[in-house]
């Protein structure tokens with residue numbers, strides 16, 4: 001089996017897929033896209049992934065897109081080494097429901113502080129015409145870009161995103177309490193844990209760890225996922241936003 005992952009080091013969606021490939025010990029080649037340069041919008045990439053986003057997996061010529069779909073796919077085609085999908089259909093349904101929640105809540109919310117804090121200087125440097133053309137070229141994120149504008153999301157949008165993230169930590173806490181932990185659905189790590197991981201790592205990288213300081217179950221979950229053997233190769237040097245954008249480190253320190 002041969003795998004090629006089109007992805008970006010700091011992309012949260014890519015990090016989910018790298019984690020599963022690493023955990024399953026599936027060797028993969030990486031094609032790294034520069035998202036700020038617009039590599040994801042080039043015709044040759046759009047032919048693979050018409051959404052114009054990463055990640056995309058090429059498995060022996062079969063193209064699979066969308067990180068949640070890709071990690072479920074990997075569990076289906078390579079279940080032997082390490083499996084992240086419960087056998088029990090009820091638990092499996094719970095896992096999928098959590099994955100939908102994660103895609104709708106934290107995975108979406110985390111884009112607001114990410115774009116406002118890290119990527120804005122790149123857009124602020126464009127003139128209005130360039131920015132509109134850039135937004136227009138994005139199949140999936142045109143409206144998101146227009147809502148952000150060259151000046152960034154207003155404070156009320158930042159506050160709403162932070163509240164949605166806070167509700168995610170509370171939901172994680174409730175799930176761990178219900179299941180008995182240490183993982184969201186009990187004693188075994190599942191795709192739901194892997195799906196939420198990058199949003200939590202991103203918030204920690206942005207200096208927001210205090211937001212779940214009063215939820216020790218979430219803190220223990222975070223320690224456990226960072227100690228998981230697939231974590232370190234997934235977050236290879238350069239995978240954190242503060243590593244690519246050193247200006248963020250100063251802002252994070254000032255909070």
Ligand SMILES: N[C@@H](CCC(=O)N[C@@H](CS)C(=O)NCC(=O)O)C(=O)O
Pocket residue numbers: 011012013014035040052053054055065066067068138141
């Ligand atoms: N639902 C998609 C979302 C993918 C996505 O938003 N990818 C981001 C990086 S995490 C991206 O490629 N952004 C590029 C852009 O906004 O132009 C998935 O999970 O694969």
